Amino acid sequence: MRSLTKQILTGFIILTLGVFIGVTIKLVRAWVEPDQLPPGGNIAAPLNTGSAGQSKKGGLTLNVGGAQYGLIVADGLVGIGTTTPNEKLTVEGNLSLKEGDSSPAATNGYTKIYSKNVDASYTKLLLHADGSNGSTVFGDSSLSAHGVTAYGNAKISTTQSKFGGSSAYFDGSGDYLGAGDSNDWDIGSADFTLDFWVRPSNVGSDKTLFAKRSNSTSVNYFVVYISSGSYKFAATSNGSSWDIASGASMGSANANLGPFGSS
Numbered sequence: 001m002r003s004l005t006k007q008i009l010t011g012f013i014i015l016t017l018g019v020f021i022g023v024t025i026k027l028v029r030a031w032v033e034p035d036q037l038p039p040g041g042n043i044a045a046p047l048n049t050g051s052a053g054q055s056k057k058g059g060l061t062l063n064v065g066g067a068q069y070g071l072i073v074a075d076g077l078v079g080i081g082t083t084t085p086n087e088k089l090t091v092e093g094n095l096s097l098k099e100g101d102s103s104p105a106a107t108n109g110y111t112k113i114y115s116k117n118v119d120a121s122y123t124k125l126l127l128h129a130d131g132s133n134g135s136t137v138f139g140d141s142s143l144s145a146h147g148v149t150a151y152g153n154a155k156i157s158t159t160q161s162k163f164g165g166s167s168a169y170f171d172g173s174g175d176y177l178g179a180g181d182s183n184d185w186d187i188g189s190a191d192f193t194l195d196f197w198v199r200p201s202n203v204g205s206d207k208t209l210f211a212k213r214s215n216s217t218s219v220n221y222f223v224v225y226i227s228s229g230s231y232k233f234a235a236t237s238n239g240s241s242w243d244i245a246s247g248a249s250m251g252s253a254n255a256n257l258g259p260f261g262s263s
């Protein structure tokens with residue numbers, strides 16, 4: 001009987017030692033999170049409070065409980081479509097904003113970005129004048145995609161630009177861009193907008209900025225021009241006299257300064 005007890009005790013000690021050695025070996029190895037979902041519908045390893053970064057192959061949906069703050073990034077930079085953001089928020093790709101019900105009220109110290117839906121079909125000509133320095137290729141980015149031809153010495157210049165790193169340069173003598181006739185140029189009686197930035201070298205002599213005109217008459221259908229230091233507008237309904245508007249002032253023009261906009 002004593003001999004049997006001794007045998008059982010010896011066996012237990014060996015078993016304990018085995019378990020102990022096994023546990024010790026497991027403890028000294030670095031813990032590696034599983035890369036497979038647990039079986040039986042169990043929940044995968046959660047995000048934890050450790051300082052090491054964590055990544056997850058699947059998507060992540062937050063705040064299904066409706067907490068006041070859905071996501072706080074306390075520090076660092078956030079990237080979407082990039083792993084090397086260089087601003088507080090860097091988006092590599094397009095940003096789609098749904099139009100709000102109304103313009104948001106200003107918050108002191110913050111600039112607000114909000115969307116205003118514009119029907120692109122209303123834009124009939126859109127000249128970004130973007131391209132390489134000296135290029136004479138001007139594309140129309142509106143849905144109409146009008147063919148645009150550079151005349152004289154009109155060209156792309158990277159010396160000055162407001163958007164996109166380049167603009168259209170005209171030396172003041174015989175340079176212009178032209179597009180063929182189209183129903184798009186019939187403004188009609190509804191509201192319309194002509195909008196562009198211009199940087200005139202001088203505002204003393206008359207200079208046409210934008211016009212619809214016939215090849216056979218000096219009276220344009222409409223024209224926006226600089227004259228004696230002002231932006232002006234003229235329009236005709238009959239092609240022979242400025243019966244709609246004749247040099248209506250649209251504000252003072254300053255050399256080398258923009259912007260110009262009219263509506």
Ligand SMILES: [Ca+2]
Nearest residue numbers: 128163164166
């Ligand atoms: Ca441009």
Ligand SMILES: [Ca+2]
Nearest residue numbers: 152153171173
């Ligand atoms: Ca010229």
